[in-house]
Every structure is written in C-alpha cells, then in structure tokens.
Amino acid sequence: MDTFEEKVRAMKNMAPEEVQAAVEKLKSMCVCQGCPSYNRCAKEGNESLFCSSGKSFMCISDEKSCICPTCPVPKEMGLKYTFFCTRGAEKAQRYEHTVWGTKMV
Numbered sequence: 087m088d089t090f091e092e093k094v095r096a097m098k099n100m101a102p103e104e105v106q107a108a109v110e111k112l113k114s115m116c117v118c119q120g121c122p123s124y125n126r127c128a129k130e131g132n133e134s135l136f137c138s139s140g141k142s143f144m145c146i147s148d149e150k151s152c153i154c155p156t157c158p159v160p161k162e163m164g165l166k167y168t169f170f171c172t173r174g175a176e177k178a179q180r181y182e183h184t185v186w187g188t189k190m191v
Contacts (some may be wrong), residue, residue: 093163117157118171124171137163139175146171155168155182
C-alpha cells in the first residue's frame with residue numbers, strides 16, 4: 087500500500103468533522119489558482135483541489151501547462167498523476183490506468 091492508499095483509508099475512519107478539517111488543510115496548501123490552465127471561470131466558481139475533487143466542472147478544458155508537480159498537496163498525499171483539472175482526481179486516474187493498463191496522456 088502506498089502513501090495515497092494509506093491516507094484514503096485513514097480518512098475513511100475519520101469523523102466527518104475531521105475529514106472536513108483535513109480537506110480544508112489541503113485546500114490551504116493548493117496552488118491551482120497559479121496554474122496556467124486555471125482560468126477566470128474556475129476562479130469565479132471557486133474551483134480548486136482538483137486532485138481530490140476531480141475535473142473542473144465546465145471551466146477548464148485546455149491543458150496549457152501543469153504545476154501539479156510543484157504543489158505540496160500531491161507530495162503530502164503521495165499522488166502519481168497530474169493535470170487533475172482536466173483528467174480527473176488521483177483516484178479516477180489510478181482507476182483508468184488499472185482498467186486500460188496505460189497512463190492517460
């Protein structure tokens with residue numbers, strides 16, 4: 087089991103208030119708003135933490151560049167993938183990779 091799997095399992099055993107506090111902590115570390123792919127629509131929709139919440143809801147469709155590797159959240163959570171705003175949350179990308187056997191490009 088890797089770091090991400092351990093963190094997800096630990097969160098499943100937390101009380102809802104603890105989960106909310108953990109998510110707020112991660113949101114405070116998030117650098118999505120500084121990404122070249124992040125746009126006005128995403129900002130106005132208060133979208134962030136795509137590595138957890140998944141793809142942008144109708145705002146981000148173009149992959150201009152990705153700063154996920156520089157973000158402290160993926161390091162803290164042991165994430166493997168990038169471009170979460172357009173390709174989906176870590177969990178979704180891991181599933182896709184398992185089903186298709188290749189990394190999403």
